[in-house]
Amino acid sequence: MSAVPALSSEDLASWPISATTPPGSIPRADALTDALLGGTALADAQAVSREVRARLERRLASTVTLAPLTHPRVARIAHHQLTRVLGALLTAGPTALPVPEARETFRWSSRTARRPVGLAAVRLGLDGRAATPADAVAQVMADPCGPLGVGRAGPGSCADWLASLALPARSIVAAEATAWATRLWTSLDWGRLDPRQLSVGGPDRWWRWSGTGPTARIALRGRADVRIRMGASVGGGPSHGAHLVVLDGHPGAAARHGLMLSALVDALSSLRSPESSTVPSRVVGWWPDSGKAWVISVDAETLAVAADAVVVTARALLGAADAPGRADAADAPGRPGDNH
Amino acid sequence: MTVALAPLRLPEPANEPDRGSWGPDLLARLVSPALPRPTIDHGLAGGLRAWLDDGIAGVGRAGTPERPVVGRAGTPERPVVVRDGTLVRSATLARPSALGLRELRACLTRMVFRLTLVQGALRHPLEFEDALCAISVTEHGPELLDAVGRLHPRERASLGAFTRARASVISAQWRPVPAAWLPRTGERLRAPLGGGAVVVHATADLVLGRPSEGAASVCLVRLHDEHRGPLGTARAQHARRALALAETLRSGAPPWRVATYDPGARHLDCDEVTEELLADAVRDVLEALERG
Structure with missing residues (x-):
């Protein structure tokens, strides 16, 4: 990883993450399943993860000191924020660094x-409780707060929102969720995946960082629609995994960096709890609207670029002046702070 | 979360519905097995894509003094969008202030169609209210409701009457789709071409059938309630071809059938997807780009 220089926003464009596309053969589910299962474990994943964490912490510490704050502020960086910021940078150049936006109001x-309902529906199909996506969605919608529903109830939750809807609104939510679930349901050859090592729509994973003093805090969110774990029981080899991430539309300029976010968060999480989180060997991004699929091999270089992409995104979200060179020159180890 | 996997083996869409219970409705007509489903030509989608990419590479070339540049293609950063064989400026929803009665009618008809397919006929005489209720939770619901709220009372009453009339026709001609046919409503199709310089857009109001495993297996329907006469016929034809092309490019397999449904005329136009139809669809896209 030491061969990868610390990147500024300008450098990201010239240091792309490479991706391959699975063959376009029919049936497509075979090709996508092959792509998901085809990775090999990253050599010395723990050491690579430690290096990436050190790099990220050092550069975040350097970045947030560019914009000293009078009070702590949190930048939550998920796929949406990262691809939005990097998309602007990679297509229009560093001068297009987006100004910090007012916090967008989320609305169910x-x-x-459709994603939480659709994922719950696919789980019902995998458990053999539903024969079709529409049947599965109907079960989820019948009791969204229940054990087969979309997760915990509470103010602002999807479950509470679904339970509050009138029949026509529920019908259209069910229709959207059925379409979403059908795409995932038919996208893979599920019979080839080990059910004991399969997680569909598991909880998002988080990695948090905060410097010392009144500096910004960073919260990274990793989301994958399907996580599989491989290798642990085969010949005692190192455990690794793969992620499938389902996205809308078609791949944009920052799609590769966005896909790597779930791998980065899992790599960072694996240092804290190696038994529940592994570094994936592959991330497969799939855009059903356009039929596109990209496969990214996770290694030290791609993790390093993803970490730098997070730093650039954090700069934009926190409103820090983009000062390439200054952050990169700060080669001294940063203060680790409260990282977990 | 780890789940106990039962292998998913979804049933194939039925070749023929039970005519006794379905009667002469349009869903039965859509999936009637008049012809055997064709086997997929595995090279067809790649050939169409290559043809389009070659054509797009020529767009924007030097022309005549009267027309210095022929056609218009975009860039990966700002792609040109071709929808239903026509170049459009933007793929985004029109601004709320630009939503007139015509656009609202189309939105409400589309919603009535989707609701009828998933839940059955809407409650009479509350079809307008039920459609608005469903629209309220969609992506652009607040903007659409705002536009309805700004209508003159007379226009609003007219919109309500229109929606009830459309609901009456649609519920007489369509029924909820069996779950085994894997119905999807409101499906967006996107096919980026020429390195992302051009994106072919299409929207299917109904998609049936599982992805192809060797034979054509998917039916797509587009609601087309906007124009009548020769212009309307031509636009509906473009819409069907655009659906067929976008589905072929994204899935690698041509669909089995594409259809447009006009509830105003109570008419379903359905095409078997052939190589000739797809070739016409490619020409539609290239001609739209050439026209600029």
């Missing part, structure tokens, strides 16, 4: 609810 809608 048929579009935002």
Whole structure:
């Protein structure tokens, strides 16, 4: 990893993350399943993860000191924020660094609810409780707060929102969720995946960083729609995994960096709890609207670029002046702070 | 979360519905097995993509003194969008202030169609209210409701009557789709071409059938309630071809059938997807780009 220089926003464009595309053969589910299962474990994943964490902490510490704050502020960086900021940088150049936006108001809608409902529905199908996506969605919608529903109830939760809807609104949410679930349901050859090592729509994973003093805090969110774990029981080899991430539309300029976010968060989490989190060997991004699929091999270089992409995004979200060179010159180890 | 996996083996869409219970409705007509489903030509989608990419590479070339540049293609950063064989400026929803009665009628008809397919006929005489209730939770619901709220009372009453009339026709001609046919409603199709310089857009209001495993297996329907006469016929034809092309490019397999449904005329136009139809769809895209 030491061969990868610390990147500024300008450098990201010239240091792309490479991706391959699975063959376009029919049936597509075979090709996507092959892509998901085809990785090999990263050699010395723990050491690589430690290096990435050190790099990220050092550069974040350097970045947040560029914009000293009078009070702590949190930048939450998920796929949406990262691809938005990097997309602007990579397509229009460093001068297009977005100004910090007012916090977007989240609203549950048929579009935002289709993923949690759809994932719960696919789990029902995998458990053999539903024969079709529409049947599975109907079960989820019948009791969204229940054990087969979309997760915990509470103010602002998807479950509470679904339970509050009138029949026509529920019907259209169910229709959106059925379409979403059908795509995932038919995208893979599930019979080839080990059910004991499979997680569909597990909880998002987080990695948090805060410097010392009145500096900004960073919270990274890693989200994958399907996580599989491999290798642990085969010949005692090192455990590794793969992620499938389902996205809308078609791949944009920062799609590769966005895909790597879930791998980065899992790599950082694996240092804290290696038994529950492994470094994936591959991330497969899939855009059903356009039929596109990209496969990214996770290694030291791609993790390092992803970490730098997070730093650039944090700069933009925190409103720090983009000062390439200054952050990169800060080669001295940063203060680790409260990272977990 | 780790789940106990039962292998998913989804049933194939039925070749023929039970005509006794379905009667002469349009869903039965859509999936009637008039012809055997064709086997997929595995090279077809790649060939169409290559043809389009070659054509797009020529767009924007030097032309005549009267027309110095022929056609218009975008860039990966700002792609040109071709929808239903026509170049459009933006793929985004029109601004709320630009939503007139015509656009609202189309939105409400589309919603009535989707609701009828997933839950059955809407409650009479509350079809307008039920459609608005469903629209309220969609992505652009607040903007659409705002536009409805700004209508003159007379226009609003007219919109309500229109929606009830459309709901009456749609519920007489369509029924909820069996779950085994894997119905999807409101499906967006996108096919980026020419390195992302051009994106072909299409929206299917109904998709049936599982992804192809060797034979054509998918039916797509687009609601087309906007124009009548020769212009309307031509636009509906473009819409069907655009659906067929976008589905072929994204899935690698041509669909089985594409259809447009006009509830105003109570008419379903359905095409078997052939190589000729797809070739016409490619020409539609290239001609739209050439026209600029």
